Amino acid sequence: xxxxxxxxxxxxxxxxVAIGPAAAQDLEVSILAPAGAGGGWDSAARSLQxxxxxxxxxxxxxxxxxxxxxxxxxLAQFVQSAEGSPNQMLVGGITMVGAIITNGxxxxxxxxxxxxxxxxxPLVIAVPASSPYQTMADLMxxxxxxxxxxxxxxxxxxxADHILAALVTQAAGQDPxxxxxxxxxxxxxxxxxxxGGQVTxxxxxxxxxxxxxxxxxxxxxxxxxxxxxxxxxAQPLKAQGYDIELVNWxxxxxxxxxxxxxxxxxxxxxxxxxxxxxxxxxxxxxxWSDYYAGSEEFTDFIAxxxxxxxxxxxSIGLAN
Amino acid sequence: xxxxxxxxGGFATAxxxxxxxxxxxGVLLGTAVGVLPGIGPALTVALLLPVTFKxxxxxxxxxxxxxxxxxxxxxxxxxxxxxxxxxxxxVVTALEGNQMAxxxxxxxxxxxxxxxxFVAALIATLGLAFLAPLLVKVAxxxxxxxxxxxxxxxxxxVSATFGSSPLRGLTSLxxxxxxxxxxxxxxxGQTRLAFGVPNLFDGIEVTTLAVGLFxxxxxxxxxxxxxxxxxxxxxxxxxIWMSREDWSxxxxxxxxxxxxxxxxxxxxxxxxxxPTFLSYTMERKLSKKPEEFGTGAIEGVAGPEAANNxxxxxxxxxLLTLGLPTSATAAVMLAGFQQYNLQPGPLLFVQYPALxxxxxxxxxxxxxxxxxxxxxxxxxxxxxxKIPVPWLYAGILVFxxxxxxAANPSVVELLLLLGFGFLGFLMRRYDYPIAPVVVxxxxxxxxxxxxxxxxxxxxxxxxxLLQHPGSAIMIGIATLAxxxxxxxxxxxxxxxxxx
Numbered sequence: 012x013x014x015x016x017x018x019x020x021x022x023x024x025x026x027x028v029a030i031g032p033a034a035a036q037d038l039e040v041s042i043l044a045p046a047g048a049g050g051g052w053d054s055a056a057r058s059l060q061x062x063x064x065x066x067x068x069x070x071x072x073x074x075x076x077x078x079x080x081x082x083x084x085x086l087a088q089f090v091q092s093a094e095g096s097p098n099q100m101l102v103g104g105i106t107m108v109g110a111i112i113t114n115g116x117x118x119x120x121x122x123x124x125x126x127x128x129x130x131x132x133p134l135v136i137a138v139p140a141s142s143p144y145q146t147m148a149d150l151m152x153x154x155x156x157x158x159x160x161x162x163x164x165x166x167x168x169x170x171a172d173h174i175l176a177a178l179v180t181q182a183a184g185q186d187p188x189x190x191x192x193x194x195x196x197x198x199x200x201x202x203x204x205x206x207g208g209q210v211t212x213x214x215x216x217x218x219x220x221x222x223x224x225x226x227x228x229x230x231x232x233x234x235x236x237x238x239x240x241x242x243x244x245a246q247p248l249k250a251q252g253y254d255i256e257l258v259n260w261x262x263x264x265x266x267x268x269x270x271x272x273x274x275x276x277x278x279x280x281x282x283x284x285x286x287x288x289x290x291x292x293x294x295x296x297x298x299w300s301d302y303y304a305g306s307e308e309f310t311d312f313i314a315x316x317x318x319x320x321x322x323x324x325x326s327i328g329l330a331n
Numbered sequence: 332x333x334x335x336x337x338x339x340g341g342f343a344t345a346x347x348x349x350x351x352x353x354x355x356x357g358v359l360l361g362t363a364v365g366v367l368p369g370i371g372p373a374l375t376v377a378l379l380l381p382v383t384f385k386x387x388x389x390x391x392x393x394x395x396x397x398x399x400x401x402x403x404x405x406x407x408x409x410x411x412x413x414x415x416x417x418x419x420x421x422v423v424t425a426l427e428g429n430q431m432a433x434x435x436x437x438x439x440x441x442x443x444x445x446x447x448x449f450v451a452a453l454i455a456t457l458g459l460a461f462l463a464p465l466l467v468k469v470a471x472x473x474x475x476x477x478x479x480x481x482x483x484x485x486x487x488x489v490s491a492t493f494g495s496s497p498l499r500g501l502t503s504l505x506x507x508x509x510x511x512x513x514x515x516x517x518x519x520g521q522t523r524l525a526f527g528v529p530n531l532f533d534g535i536e537v538t539t540l541a542v543g544l545f546x547x548x549x550x551x552x553x554x555x556x557x558x559x560x561x562x563x564x565x566x567x568x569x570x571i572w573m574s575r576e577d578w579s580x581x582x583x584x585x586x587x588x589x590x591x592x593x594x595x596x597x598x599x600x601x602x603x604x605x606p607t608f609l610s611y612t613m614e615r616k617l618s619k620k621p622e623e624f625g626t627g628a629i630e631g632v633a634g635p636e637a638a639n640n641x642x643x644x645x646x647x648x649x650l651l652t653l654g655l656p657t658s659a660t661a662a663v664m665l666a667g668f669q670q671y672n673l674q675p676g677p678l679l680f681v682q683y684p685a686l687x688x689x690x691x692x693x694x695x696x697x698x699x700x701x702x703x704x705x706x707x708x709x710x711x712x713x714x715x716x717k718i719p720v721p722w723l724y725a726g727i728l729v730f731x732x733x734x735x736x737a738a739n740p741s742v743v744e745l746l747l748l749l750g751f752g753f754l755g756f757l758m759r760r761y762d763y764p765i766a767p768v769v770v771x772x773x774x775x776x777x778x779x780x781x782x783x784x785x786x787x788x789x790x791x792x793x794x795x796l797l798q799h800p801g802s803a804i805m806i807g808i809a810t811l812a813x814x815x816x817x818x819x820x821x822x823x824x825x826x827x828x829x830x
Contacts, residue, residue: 168520
């Protein structure tokens with residue numbers, strides 16, 4: 012255990028020595044992943060941890076898991092404990108925006124300080140291989156014909172998958188409140204329902220269903236990304252003439268009321284990490300897409316996403 | 332047999348010295364985290380992911396598989412000795428296992444758990460190697476209606492099996508079902524019965540309930556009686572090894588437990604809990620000495636432990652063939668695959684045969700290592716029981732609270748633990764069975780969403796449950812199991828009246 016003992020001593024010394032604004036390479040941060048081990052936010056936090064340390068943009072990074080309620084439990088804890096703290100960060104994303112609205116959470120993302128938007132993954136709309144629908148236009152016609160008989164499978168209620176199903180239904184000229192969306196815990200169980208042919212169509216992160224799409228067990232009709240993506244045959248909804256885009260983005264935040272100097276240190280450390288070759292390599296391996304945006308752009312982006320998500324969730328009937 | 336050639340190639344990979352070392356580290360870590368409640372194999376693998384990034388994929392995946400199997404082994408030890416199940420899959424083991432331990436037969440209980448796990452994992456790993464592609468085809472055909480039927484069978488058999496009367500069993504089950512309603516509803520995202528307490532949004536943690544009811548409730552019960560009777564430390568009776576009778580009573584439950592655990596574990600929403608409960612019920616019905624159940628029947632440890640480990644191999648079927656993680660540990664292992672740019676799915680077996688078969692072969696090796704590691708430790712573990720009763724139960728209280736706090740650091744969680752402990756004490760005092768509460772909490776939400784998903788797909792027509800042969804048969808069996816005992820009793824009375 013001498014290794015850990017040494018680390019502990021080093022950490023204690025560092026807290027004594029580090030007076031004044033710390034340079035990025037002396038940074039010691041803890042990242043709160045508001046989800047259990049194995050989920051998207053947990054792997055985002057651990058990937059960032061790994062690359063921040065290996066590229067020397069931080070001396071030590073710890074990941075803490077606080078799971079619960081679509082990330083709102085972790086968010087509430089973070090808002091209360093990270094006030095003005097120069098070395099605490101939180102991972103979040105579009106699912107959290109939806110969960111804040113549906114759960115009526117006490118805090119939202121305006122209570123924290125956006126540092127950077129990190130990744131954005133395309134969602135895919137797919138049908139089972141045995142489905143009569145060959146194209147997105149076929150599926151749209153099916154929705155127009157009978158919106159209730161079009162059964163969707165996807166992730167948690169009110170999450171990004173559900174929002175996309177509602178947007179597509181709306182684009183087909185139908186009432187999104189009538190969308191027959193069967194929620195599963197994550198893309199895995201929804202995949203089983205798709206392969207078993209129990210549902211009409213399904214929505215998931217592209218990466219989760221990539222294997223089945225490539226093997227031909229599922230037919231991808233469209234992706235929700237604004238532009239085509241290299242290596243993905245399915246075309247964006249926009250390119251197919253439907254004005255819909257939805258990106259499953261993830262970003263990183265600092266606590267409320269953090270000073271401008273501390274914020275600049277964190278921003279620099281994250282932006283240097285994200286530009287490194289290691290980060291690009293790692294997100295490619297995980298099947299994520301780079302969707303970096305700096306603090307200012309990210310803040311505006313969150314505001315517009317929150318408004319849009321609220322609108323869609325109200326139209327489904329999940330928010331007031 | 333192509334599979335056989337690949338499997339032999341897999342052994343060549345797994346037996347490389349470095350990979351053997353990884354497997355050994357894995358099973359050691361896994362056993363350690365399995366013994367400690369609160370730290371599960373999922374968290375351990377997640378912590379190790381960044382460490383293994385620089386290693387080659389084969390070695391680190393082999394290590395993860397070792398942790399997974401090791402965790403399954405370790406969980407049973409605390410359940411048997413301390414009545415503190417470290418994970419929901421060992422809840423059933425605690426029922427008979429702890430009774431055996433308290434009658435001085437902790438040694439045979441641990442041994443049958445270890446050997447049963449070994450046998451089950453061995454058979455199930457063979458099943459994984461040869462049946463995986465076939466099994467997965469059946470598993471994806473399992474619709475929500477079929478899951479609902481399976482849950483009904485589990486509900487009925489469990490409440491009829493545990494406790495002195497079906498009514499008491501059903502009462503306990505109802506408490507569990509009610510607890511299961513608490514939290515965010517999966518299908519609509521709305522909260523139910525949480526009264527605005529954020530810690531309740533994700534529902535009641537199964538381990539908190541199980542540890543509260545079993546460990547804390549038991550400790551309170553012992554304390555309440557301790558004033559009148561002075562209990563001596565538990566003496567070890569007979570050999571700490573299994574007798575000839577133990578063997579002959581164990582081997583059939585091992586096989587039957589495996590037969591239940593592997594296929595149900597392979598179902599995308601099967602899990603490890605249902606097969607352990609079903610196995611317990613089955614053994615109780617088939618046993619030649621049913622009167623021993625509740626007071627330490629070895630079949631009640633052998634069957635569920637085998638089922639538990641077989642289901643662990645079962646969950647690897649959808650993971651490797653569909654990329655579909657069905658447990659938290661499997662989800663983290665999936666992330667492990669992805670960090671090497673490997674996408675588990677139908678193409679994995681074709682694209683990376685060496686890796687997949689190396690993993691399967693290393694599961695065999697991890698198994699052998701676990702048996703070698705665990706059997707000599709049995710003698711050491713049972714000595715724990717020589718600790719005087721007040722000390723032992725004080726230790727259990729500390730251990731249980733610490734485990735709960737480690738898993739979920741919040742005051743609410745600790746209050747829940749105490750509340751459940753008191754509930755467990757009352758239920759013991761008034762002779763209500765405890766296990767159905769846990770079953771209700773685990774399976775209630777699953778049955779809830781399975782039923783509502785079925786109705787969503789049929790646009791509200793309940794006949795969908797009877798239109799599919801699978802679910803119709805299972806609902807029929809459940810109804811029969813519920814009604815039959817009453818019918819027989821009525822019939823017997825009728826005959827008596829005739830005489």
